[in-house]
Amino acid sequence: MRRVMVRVRGVIPVPPELGAAGPCLNGAATCHAAGMPRTPAPDRFDAAFYRRFYRDPRTRVATRTEFRLRARLIGAFLRHTRLPVRSILDAGCGLGYFREPLLAEWPRARYTGLEVSEYLCRRYGWVQGSLAEFGPDERYDLVVCHDVLQYLGAREAAAALRNLGELCRGVLHFNALTEEDWRLHCDRRTTDRDVHLRPAAWYRRRLRRDFVDAGSCLFVHRSAPVHLWELERLG
Numbered sequence: 092m093r094r095v096m097v098r099v100r101g102v103i104p105v106p107p108e109l110g111a112a113g114p115c116l117n118g119a120a121t122c123h124a125a126g127m128p129r130t131p132a133p134d135r136f137d138a139a140f141y142r143r144f145y146r147d148p149r150t151r152v153a154t155r156t157e158f159r160l161r162a163r164l165i166g167a168f169l170r171h172t173r174l175p176v177r178s179i180l181d182a183g184c185g186l187g188y189f190r191e192p193l194l195a196e197w198p199r200a201r202y203t204g205l206e207v208s209e210y211l212c213r214r215y216g217w218v219q220g221s222l223a224e225f226g227p228d229e230r231y232d233l234v235v236c237h238d239v240l241q242y243l244g245a246r247e248a249a250a251a252l253r254n255l256g257e258l259c260r261g262v263l264h265f266n267a268l269t270e271e272d273w274r275l276h277c278d279r280r281t282t283d284r285d286v287h288l289r290p291a292a293w294y295r296r297r298l299r300r301d302f303v304d305a306g307s308c309l310f311v312h313r314s315a316p317v318h319l320w321e322l323e324r325l326g
C-alpha cells in the first residue's frame with residue numbers, strides 16, 4: 092500500500108538527488124531523515140500539507156482506494172476475532188479517509204476523529220488534541236493510527252504509544268514510516284521526509300507492552316478476549 096509516507100512493494104531505485112541528502116518536502120530547511128529532529132510547527136498541518144500529500148493527483152501519496160482496501164482487511168480480521176466494534180477512534184485522522192470505509196464495515200459504530208490540525212478540526216469537526224495526551228472517559232473497540240507517529244519526537248511518540256494501550260480495548264491498526272521503510276520501501280519522490288525516522292523495532296518494543304502483534308499492522312490488546320493461535324502472532 093502506498094501511504095504518506097508510503098508503502099510501495101519492492102525496492103524503488105532512488106535517484107541520488109532525491110536521496111537522504113536532498114531537499115525536504117514542505118519547504119523545510121532541515122529534515123529529521125537527515126538526523127535533525129524538530130518539533131513540527133503548529134501550522135504545519137495546513138491546507139497546503141493535505142493538498143500536497145492527498146489532494147493533488149500529481150503529488151499525492153495516498154488515495155481513498157488504499158484506505159478502502161485496508162478497511163476491508165481490518166474488517167475481516169475483527170470478524171475473525173469475533174470482537175464487536177461499537178466505537179472507533181481514528182487517532183491523527185487527517186482528512187478522515189478511513190471514516191467511510193470503516194463505517195461501511197460497522198454501520199452502527201461511532202467514529203471519533205482525533206487531530207492536532209486546527210485547519211482540519213475547523214473544517215471537518217474532528218476532536219482537537221494530541222494523541223500523546225488525549226484522555227477521554229471511554230475506551231474504543233477499534234483504534235486506527237496510520238502514518239502519524241513519525242511526526243512526533245521520541246518522547247511524545249513514546250507517550251502516544253503508551254496512550255494507545257489505554258485508549259484501545261480491542262484491536263489497534265497501527266503503522267508509521269520507519270527507518271527501514273525510508274531505506275528500502277518508500278517512494279522518496281512523494282513521501283514526506285520531514286519526519287522522525289526510527290527503526291521498526293523501536294515501535295514494536297513499545298507496542299509489545301499492551302498488544303500482541305498479529306501481523307499486517309494489526310495489534311490485539313492483551314486484555315481483549317481473543318485467542319490467537321501460535322502462528323497467527325508474530326514473535
Ligand SMILES: C[S@@+](CC[C@H](N)C(=O)[O-])C[C@H]1O[C@@H](n2cnc3c(N)ncnc32)[C@H](O)[C@@H]1O
Nearest residue numbers: 095136183184185206207208221222237238239
Ligand atoms: C500523514 S497525516 C496521516 C493522516 C491519516 N491518519 C492518514 O493516514 O491519512 C499525519 C496526521 O497526523 C496528525 N498529527 C500529528 N501529530 C499528532 C498528534 N500528536 N496527535 C494527533 N494527530 C497528530 C497531523 O495533523 C496529520 O493530519
